[in-house]
Amino acid sequence: MAHKPSEYKSGVYVDWCPGCGNHGIVSALQMALSELSIEPHQLVIVSGVGNAAKLPHFVKANGVHTLHGRLLPFVMGIKMANPALKVIGVGGDGDGLGIGAGHFVNAGRRNIDMVYLLHNNGVYGLTKGQASPTLKLGLKTKALAQPNINERLVAISLAIAAGYTFAARSYAFDLEHLKGTIKKAMEHRGLALVEILQPCPVYNNINTKEWYAGEDRKDAQGRAQSRLYKLQNSGFDPVVHDEDENFKKKLAGIEKAYEWGEHIPIGVFYQNPLEPTFEDRFRDRIPFYLENPPAKQLLKNTDGTSTVNLDKFIVDLKTTHE
């Protein structure tokens, strides 16, 4: 059954600041869900903590608003218990690359089929503007007492190195591109990162909407020259078509991810559809896993007793010999 984008609104008051990139992100997400005809009850949106992480409350779908940096472990539990569910993770740059960095990296080893929307605005908004792990060294956004003393992490390159099988970047105010990128990520089978560049109108006075739009870089006709350009228009092919070219494609994606400043690529940097998902790997060991995952098993007989017969354990432990 098709649903209009507005049917994915929960009705909960959206308490993000006016002008926040999050508004664009949630709209693009609702449009993508509508175009993909996702049933709200089959979708679970799992978030960490922070401004971005409030998103599940605003979408009419199951929402699990978890702990700071911990959305990936929750997703793993949900998805492995019931792999039929569609799961989208949502969190900020501080959530995913600061406090949650260990999970961010280790998730790449598993390739669970999910989408991870990483909102990147360079600051910790909800705690009033501290530098996030994606803010460049030396920048002094307005709430900082001193210029940022840490160098930035590049989410896309980290993801590719860690083993994510889809890594893309989009921009919160390019709704069409963002919607399209989310759709591609959802159609990818495996762990798909979508880094979403997002101005924070309150605390990031450097990477602003105007900065991304290139208002400071006008051509002879006085037209702003956007810093963002679309990778796929430049003939970049991120897809691994055959296992032999995997490493080369990874390197190309990582190299592209480091472009920053005057020219910032958006689009898909890397996509490998050949890698088995975590679910596939368990199915290879437990043939009925996908049909009978942990959340769908009977556990008990009609009289309430356990379905399990422990003979396979007891045979090892028997101390009576016949």
Add this chain to the structure above:
Amino acid sequence: MVIDSINWMAGGPQGSGVDTASAIFGKACGYGGNYVFGRREYHSNIKTMHSYFHQRLSKQPIEANIADVDLLAAFDAETVVRHVSEIVNEGGLIVDSRDLSVNTLQDIKTFSEEYKNQIRDFQKENGVGETISDYLNYAKQRRIQVYAISYMELLKEIGKKTGIENLGTLSKMINVLTIGVSFALLKYDRKLVENAIKATFHEKIVDMNLTALNHAYDYTENTFDVKGFKYKLERHPINEQRIFLTGNQAVAMGKVLGGCRMQTYYPITPAADESEYIEAHEILKTKTGNQEAVIVLQTEDEIAAVNSASGACLAGARAATSTSGPGFSLMVEGLGWAGNNEVPLVITYYQRGGPSTGQPTRHSQQDLRFAIHAAHGEFARIIVASGDIEECFFDAAEVFNLAEKYQMPTIHLIDKGMANSSQTYATFDYSKVKIDRGLIVGKKELEDKDYKRFEFSENGISPRAFLGTKNAIQWYSGDEHNERGNINEEPLNRRKMMDKRIGKLEVVNREVPMEFRAKFFGDKDAENIVVSWGSTKGAIIESLNQLREENKSLGYLQIRMIHPFPSAYIKQILSDKKRIIDIENNHMAQLGGIIAEQTQIQPSHYILKYTGRPMMTTEVYGAILAVLEDRAPQRQVLMLGA
């Protein structure tokens, strides 16, 4: 002691096969109808440091360890030094004759300076010289039979019989060699030992081990006056199926029986064995042929372990994680989230010595208060503490029912002592174990219902629906939330939600039968009572039986559900006692404090132990007797066990 038992110990460097020796020994004893209680002690180390296994054998069920050793099989000189004083007079000592010239203070590199000081004290007090020879003379003075054997000579002879020349391969059989010598001295039926070897080793190496065993048997019978060693291990008829298992194995089986279908963990001693055991049996056998399996996830840390288990619970699986103190410390934020979201999360908590890394491979009961209070904020949880391996099994299944019925995180508190001890039982009758998943909203009901996951109700329990259920969109949040699960900071909603969540503890109090929450042993109207929790149980029961035979007036109250605390019942039991003796494996008498807080009754005496070793009947009996005879200080600290 009332129980007539034979106590065998094997000791040697880690990695030298002490564990395998003990597994074979225990099995062989079991085949002959003997009950076994095995205690395993080891360092946080892979190879070279000292480890030992103590096996207590009897024709009747035994529940604890004692300090005595009747026959010690020493793989190396260190074992002689560490355990010679535990050997009873007229006991036996099997020793490698190569070690006779070893100087105990100079040649054994694994001894710490602290331990060498103890050795010096021992040598001074007992007039013992510095070499192993001197130790053997000391043993002989105590009428201990010393069986000095050149292990290498024997192994070479075995090598000739089996065609194995490699000394490395041969020396791996020192364990089987000492088992052969031990059983020959105990005059035990060789067939049973052969069967145990066949059941333990891979078929490729069974034959060489059988040759080693028989060679050792023959050698011992031909060389020593076997009849002169007073111990004889008998065969007894068995008319039931029995199992010999560790606490780790019991918990693993209890969990899958109780419906656990996802287990998450990060490697930690002494919990990891449980997860590995489940993983080795991941595809389950079911009574009706349903396809069921457990997913075991080794995560990147304990934070991921606890939270992925919570996620699985929301999706509708029965899920658990298993850890020890350092891991639980990392799980604390996840526990708070589960509490706030009424997640039926099960955590199996194996206590070991803390704080920090503490004594990673040693026993303790230091984390009771921590389990009860961990995480910021106030929320409801259940804590169940098992007292022995059989309880570990049944409780491991039951905690899932508690967690799901009352929708709160439930901690199953056990410890290293139970995890690594092994014990003989009649195969558990699990036919009566029931699975109760609590209040789950029906599909039909949802068709004309506006589902709210945290709907207010009379007893605070809201019907659950699992993620993915039609007409049951649901939200969860670590923030305070409304009935739908959406963030809400209003004072009235806050009060109602806090009352709802924490009020469920009263429902637990009302509904969970007292037989489950506490167990009483001995005389109800005795004037003296022991109170305790956890794995002290075995040593207390054996001491209690002995003391009652000596006409002492004594009861024992084992508290199993420590949170919510069965205050009224405990208060009633303790109110008119002359002496209340609190026994715990910790420094601070944590249960004693909780009893005082909950009942306003203070224990009169404390028997505590925090050496990292479990309590033994020998010392518990002595300490209780001292209290009953009014010659004990208010606080006694136990020290037995190397």
